[in-house]
Amino acid sequence: RPRTERLSDEEKTIVDAVYDRDLAPQCAAYNEVLLACGHVSLKDEQRHAMGIADEVYSNMLKRGVVPDSATYNYLLNCCHFLLPPQDKKRRRQLAMKYFDDALERQMDNDLVWKALGMMDSKLHHFYSTNRPSSSSSPTAATEEEEEGGESTALS
Numbered sequence: 001r002p003r004t005e006r007l008s009d010e011e012k013t014i015v016d017a018v019y020d021r022d023l024a025p026q027c028a029a030y031n032e033v034l035l036a037c038g039h040v041s042l043k044d045e046q047r048h049a050m051g052i053a054d055e056v057y058s059n060m061l062k063r064g065v066v067p068d069s070a071t072y073n074y075l076l077n078c079c080h081f082l083l084p085p086q087d088k089k090r091r092r093q094l095a096m097k098y099f100d101d102a103l104e105r106q107m108d109n110d111l112v113w114k115a116l117g118m119m120d121s122k123l124h125h126f127y128s129t130n131r132p133s134s135s136s137s138p139t140a141a142t143e144e145e146e147e148g149g150e151s152t153a154l155s
Contacts, residue, residue, distance in 0.1 A: 011036050027068050030060045034074035038081055050082040054094065069109045072102040076115035095119050099127065 011033075033056050040049035057075060060067060075098040083091045099116055102108045117124035 025063075025065070027060075027065055027071060030056055030065060031068070031070050031074060034071065034078065038074055038078045040082065046082040050078055050094075053078040053082070057098075067101070067105065067107065069102070069107040069112050072098055072107055072112045073115045076112065076119050080115070080119035092120060092123055095123055099123075103127075 034053050037049040037053040037056070040046050053075060057067070057071070060071070076095060079091050079095050079098070083094070085091075095116060099108070099112070102112050113124065113128075116127065
């Protein structure tokens with residue numbers, strides 16, 4: 001269960017409902033928590049909210065709840081709004097984790113693609129022009145770019 005001391009009473013109630021063992025929350029309940037996380041506006045609480053969003057997503061999968069396209073839209077928006085732009089590596093790692101799962105589950109509708117493009121236009125371009133394989137992955141291109149080298153995949 002995520003730490004909730006920084007959340008409002010309403011947000012705590014939502015998180016508690018999602019983690020209630022007697023309830024079997026559906027995708028919409030998880031999505032509401034992700035949506036609430038994405039609306040945290042205080043800078044010092046945004047990284048914590050991103051941690052909650054990622055933990056809620058992991059819990060959702062562990063419980064066998066199938067994410068929908070709204071789930072991935074909210075997660076990508078959390079990456080965009082909650083992680084600072086200078087934290088490129090973390091933003092891309094999480095975006096790739098969520099977007100790869102959306103692709104695998106065939107939940108990559110226009111809204112999800114738009115959220116990816118808003119979060120990281122280079123990553124959006126990479127995915128739209130290549131289907132990643134083990135030899136051509138955005139992770140390798142991201143690491144090269146972070147080290148100051150040129151990357152053709154994410155340039």
